[in-house]
Amino acid sequence: MTLLDLTPRGVTTDRLSTLPVAIIGAGPIGLAAAAHLTERGIDFVVFEAGGEVAASVRAWGHTRLFSPWKHLVDPASRRLLEQHGWTLPEPERAPTGAELVEQYVAPLADVEEIATRVRLGVQVIGVTREGMDRTRTRARATTPFAVRIRTAAGEVEEIAARAVIDASGTYTSPNSLSSSGLELLGMSEVADAVAPALPDVLGRDRARFAGRHTTVVGAGHSAANTLLGLVELARQEPGTTVTWLIRNAQAVRVSSSADDELADRARLGSRVDNAVADGRITVLDGFEIIRGRRAAEGVELIGHRDGDVVMHRTDIVVNATGFRPDLDMLREIRLELDEIVEAPKRLAPLIDPNVHSCGTVEPHGFRELQHPEQGFFIVGMKSYGRAPTFLLATGYEQVRSVTAWLAGDAASASNVELVLPATGVCSTNIGQGGGCCS
The missing domain is CATH 3.50.50.60 (FAD/NAD(P)-binding domain)
Structure with a gap:
């Protein structure tokens, strides 16, 4: 050193x-x-x-x-x-x-x-x-x-x-959608269907997401914020559907601990859990993304899941991978x-x-x-x-x-001093998503 x-x-x-x-x-x-x-x-x-x-x-x-x-x-x-x-x-x-x-x-x-x-x-x-x-x-x-x-x-x-x-x-400078960390194969082909983290789905970006199938990739708080926005948009706009794609083997979710002094964050985790339990969010976990390509309608994400090559079709992908x-x-x-x-x-x-x-x-x-x-x-x-x-x-x-x-x-x-609130997990995995917000 x-x-x-x-x-x-x-x-x-x-x-x-x-x-x-x-x-x-x-x-x-x-x-x-x-x-x-x-x-x-x-x-x-x-x-x-x-x-x-x-x-x-x-x-x-x-x-x-x-x-x-x-x-x-x-x-x-x-x-x-x-x-x-x-x-x-x-x-x-x-x-x-x-x-x-x-x-x-x-x-x-x-x-x-x-x-x-x-x-x-x-x-x-x-x-x-x-x-x-x-x-x-x-x-x-x-x-x-x-x-x-x-x-x-x-x-x-x-x-x-x-x-x-x-x-x-x-x-x-977001992380790649690809599980390898390299740029997603086929990214140039599907780039116009990929949105950055934290789009304003209920405001500025509403028209892009209303009535469409959106897949949010990532397991952190940025993903959770977008998922909940899309759940509300689906309530208001018929035909809007939401998939949560997680690259881990299981959906280890954002904090919903009552011990989290950042109460708004704890509530965020609980709301996502409830939306998944109610079927308003479809969870697709253990999906290791390899490639994206254009489909007849929307795009397809191609990857490995449980050892098999699988495809997931969607209209829009939100990159919330951190x-x-x-x-x-x-x-x-x-x-x-x-x-x-x-x-x-x-x-x-x-x-x-x-x-x-x-x-x-x-x-x-x-x-x-x-x-x-x-x-x-x-x-x-x-x-x-x-x-x-x-x-x-x-x-x-x-x-x-x-x-x-x-x-x-x-x-x-x-003489460095720092007093921070007691908190739950900020994000579940460094390769899966980013925390938002301070």
Whole structure:
């Protein structure tokens, strides 16, 4: 294992001291990092690929989160907002994704100290060190990062930075429908019949699903939210039918435990159980998907079940199989990732979904998030790799510790604390689905 220098360091060259910290992603975690850097007087720039802040959250904005407001607001962000007259919404109420954006994330992004440093419609396509690829070592730690971006106009630029915080999330990089993890064979043929996780089946996307047979693939909370939406749509729209396809040998479902302090999540599991028992959801488990192909009407999923080759016909497939980190832009960065879940090596044992739920993850900060690349951090959902046990409160503590480390505040960076609600299982299997929502 590579030995890392875990001592917080101040700026070591005159040029580095003039450069900002680059934050990738203007979601709740990226903007929380911005708030903490603002408090410490450290300059930064935020790159957001979407045309608005929190673009990924807006995509599933119709979905209600499990956590109440009291667990969804970063402390530094709250302090900054309250200086501008903001007040915390009902602490015990769980908002929808849209409410989270409208009442918290967007106002935070509008605070002058942050708004002037956010660049929208800018995609980060690569991160490296100025003038050196990942194989060069001499003077690496004191060489600025070069963040290559593509603007909405298609122009490519490079921005120098003293450090990089990657909070880009995983929503835009879903796991494959194929049980092998590779792209589904025949995907190009059926792509127009495949919907991403958490479609708005009762609102924006209603016409696409009404009166049709939808198959939801995945065994996590994202799948459960969509299944329940489709059950309600079937009640309203004749001809709407719902199949739940699970790639495990059996339908190990989402939590419905009375011990789950996130009550909305426990209720979600119970409602899915009831809909299955009542026959409103047809369960097809143990189905290992190999290929998709066009049928006379709709599509067919071809796979193995109980040792036999089987086919399942449907009109629409919802890919709720979870998410994975997009690491392409980090090819020239020296990363140290767990070989299974693709999380930082020291963090992976703390978030293993076979052992931990959302509420049993130990406090962690800069030490667990460090890579051999000095000054580079992956935070938020992306730091969890393929593990679906992430909560926003966890990400807020991550960026508090990381920004303290960047400021050279050893005591604060090392003193990590995290109080989370006691919870049930966040997701049943890292290959089967993603948890939603914090």
